[in-house]
Amino acid sequence: MDHFSFITSDDKSTVYKNNDITKAFNKKAYVIPLLSGSQDFVFPLSLFTRLLENEMINYLKETFLILKPGGFMNMSFFSFDRMAKDGLLGGRYTFKHRNFNAYVENPKYPEAAVAYENDFLCSKRQEIGFSDIQIIKWLGQDIQCQK
DSSP: OTTOOOOOOOOOOTTTTOOOHHHHHHOOOOOOSSOTTOEEEEOOSSSTTSOOHHHHHHHHHHHHHHEEEEEEEEEOOEEHHHHHHTTOBTTTBOOOEEETTEEESOTTSGGGSEEEOHHHHHHHHHHHTOOEEEEOOSTTOOEEEEO
16 A cells, blocks of 8 residues: 555535535635645546536646646546436436536535536546546546546
8 A cells, every 4th residue: 555645635515524505615625635746646436426516627626736747537427428328317316407517416415416428527627738538438437537
């Protein structure tokens, strides 16, 4: 385990850790506590399946900042396109509600399950500066980006 660092965020989710919705809207953007350009690989497992648009973009920017040139981020997310194509909508997940560019399962608890269209995700990564973006089919939840 000498080659890995695990970081626990103190960020609060309105669904899982913080029922005070006012605090959630007034919080500052999360900063990953690592040096700029210090990481070869970042692997946030199922984080992006719980982030609404502003928080998702913030985490992408933070990840890009801490990656070394040529470094990779392998993130998992719910691909609305993949789930629709594979007939996976309508069972456990419907994602029939919109929250700006996010598709959410439950408008009362939008962070419980969040999906995005592939084109939107890829365009945001390109805007931030990732150069190589590949969507990998893994339970409808994977994307790999290179800096």
